[in-house]
Amino acid sequence: MTAQVQSQSSYDVIVVGSGAGAMTSALFAADQGLSVLIVEKSNQYGGTSAISGGGIWIPNNHYFKAKGGHDSPELSMQYLKAATGEHGDEARLQAYLDNAAPMIKALTHTSRVRYAVAEKYPDYYPHLPGALPGGRTLDPELFDTSLLGDELANLRKPSPSTLLMGRIAWTARDAHTAMARSFGWQWLIFKLMARYKLDFKWRRKSKFDRRAALGSSLVASLRRSLMDRNVPLWLNTDFEELLVDDQRVTGIKVRSAGNLLTLKARRGVIFGSGGFEQNQALREQFLPQPTRASWSATPPGNNTGAALQAGLKAGAATALMDWAWWAPTIAVPGEEKPRGVFAERAFPGAIVVNSLGHRFVNEAAPYLEFVDAMYKDNLKTGGRSVPAWVIFDGHFRFHYAMGPLMPAQVAPDSRLRKEWLNTVYWKADSLEALAAQIGVDAQGLGDTVQKINHYAQTGEDLDFARGGNVFDRYYGDSNITPNPCLAPIRKGPFYAMRLDAGDIGTKGGLLTNQHAQVVRADGQPIAGLYAIGNCSASVMGTSYPGAGGTLGPAMTFGYIAAHHIARHAPVASAAKAEAAV
Structure with missing residues (x-):
């Protein structure tokens, strides 16, 4: 470091930070013939991008067009104006729409970054004009981290929740197939595990997959591209x-x-x-x-x-x-940061309640709106919704994941860490006993469960319309009818997990x-x-x-x-x- 500083302390461009945006700016600056330096405060590069899903929302992108998809600048602007409302700046929105598609096309052609279109991933506000049921979100392809050489040691490690079994890389498209239990999901998981198990040479070096996915793939491919350009x-x-x-x-x-x-x-x-x-x-x-x-x-x-x-x-x-990119989180003892709860809230058979035992939001709503609803209900109820509680039964526990809990058919309670009981999850043979453990009103919770069980039968959530749009159903169970996001809560034991107002x-x-x-x-x-x-x-x-x-x-x-x-x-x-x- 000292030798570097003594030999060069002046550059055309200095970039502070090493996330996806920072590294993308450095890469394109270098391609314009400018000398560039990136400085990062941490001992690892990648920032929050490295632990994210790595997806990018790019309207009118060439990947979607190549698949026969239909989008346009006009349709995209209509949607963005409706979504951003009074907070939208038309000049900045126009700049984004004018440059987003060219950016990813140029990045694909000049770097190691590779994406694929998530054709079925809908926009978050399907009720707004200009929204599409898929095609604007791009998902990183897998990246071979052996190409990083010694720089792999400095890559920020992905969150365990983004890896299959905590160590196997998979794309967001793969994860959706498995979580929605779509046709062929079991065969998909078998193939992913076999690919990992058969990579004997790499597994002698590391317990983690050779391949990076999601945000880790994006950051790794950007870093390799910067290495190709000798950007420090x-x-x-x-x-x-x-x-x-x-x-x-x-x-x-x-x-x-x-x-x-x-x-x-x-x-x-x-x-x-x-x-x-x-x-x-x-x-x-x-x-x-x-x-x-x-x-x-x-x-x-x-x-x-x-x-x-x-x-x-x-x-x-x-x-x-006064705003954040809100996302509910679950704290796990021993982990450096809590885990975001993004998809699991849509799975049928789990509800979220405040300490009165009442639901206050469509559980399958986008995560920003979910935590915003937590704060609004917290204000309305005098501090009863932060934290909130996700409640589910034995049937849900067997079939679905929730935060760090893998489905019990894969990881039964007997295999969970002992310290997780009454810290990560609470468990009781009755809803009344569970409510007492977590400080939730038992009568309110009982009434709410009775109501949701009725909605599960009819397929219509009369309170919050859960499962009533294409976004909600994206992570619902495709095998459940009449509503893939609704199922009764009846089979003990019953479980609760604390949700914080995270971001x-x-x-x-x-x-x-x-x-x-x-x-x-x-x-x-x-x-x-x-x-x-x-x-x-x-x-x-x-x-x-x-x-x-x-x-x-x-x-x-x-x-x-x-x-x-x-x-x-x-x-x-x-x-x-x-x-x-």
Whole structure:
């Protein structure tokens, strides 16, 4: 590290952070002939992207067209305007739609990144005009991590919940086939396990699959692509402050191995360093209460808001500061972060209640709306919905997963860790006894279960219309009729698991324009400063239009920033760069 700094401390572009958006911006900047440095505070690269699903929401993409799918810029804009409403900025939305499809096409042609269209993954708001029942979400293909060489050791490890049996890679398309128990799901799992078991040479090195999937695949393929271009990525390099001269950002100061280093950026600095969800003080200042950094499904110690605070110091405007990319989470003892609960809420035979024993939301709703409903009901009931409780019976436990609990037909209670009982899950022979254990009103829970059992018979949820749209049914059990998301709760023992008001990152941050430039309150850009991903205010406003609605914009605005810097950003003079030090 020291030798590197002594030999070169000035670059055209410096990127802060190493998630998908950050690495995409670095890759495209390098392809424009610019010298690029990536700095990452952690000892691992990949950030939250590496532990995510890796999907990207790309309207009008060429993968879907190649499959005969029909989308258009007009249809996509109609949907985005309806989804973002008053929080939508038409110039930024247009920039996203104009560049998202070209970005992924260029990335596919010039890098090792490979995607496939998730044809059946619907937009999250199927009731809105312009929504599609599939085709806009792209799912990463598997990537052979042996191509990373020594850099594999520095890749942030995927969350156990994203791996089959905690160690086997599978795509989101594979996971959907298995979780929905679609035709051929058992044969699919057998093939995945056989592929892993027969890779004897690799399993002598590691218990984890040679292949990476989901966010791990995306990050690994981006890192390999940057290695192909000899773009340096410095780990354990903590961003501290911006260098500003005559209202222009000219570089950054970082701390590495206890030393404060000055790095100059001749053309621009790109923040791609995540939000502020791991900073408890900032959470308490901006987010709804109660709030805990320990509820977040993002890596602890990262995403502490350093870019936000530096941008504010430089005069940046902000937006959406009271929003996050909400997702309910379950804490598991011994794991560094809680697990997000994304798909399991749609499985038939599980309900979510507050401490009154009442349902308050369609359990199969998108995860952002789910936690938003938790907070709204918490306010309405005087603190009865944070945390909430997911309730299910022995039949559900046998057939379906929930958080860290694999189906009992694979992992019965006798094989679960002893410390999980009464910490991860609660269990009783009756609903009344279960309610007493978790502090939920027994009468309220009994009435709710009686009602849901009736809905399971009729196939219609009269309270929240669960299973009433194509998104809900995506993760429902295709073998269950008349509603794949509804089943009775009758067979003991009965189970409960605590759901916290978690997130996969904050949604608010530095306000940017259509070029990804950070702007002041008057809308004028701060010269030389760009922000993408969760350190910037989301182009999606308070909405989450589809799976990949976080990474898709992060990568697209990284693409936009790189090209804007190459074409429009003036080069800071050597004299000014020196003066800023």
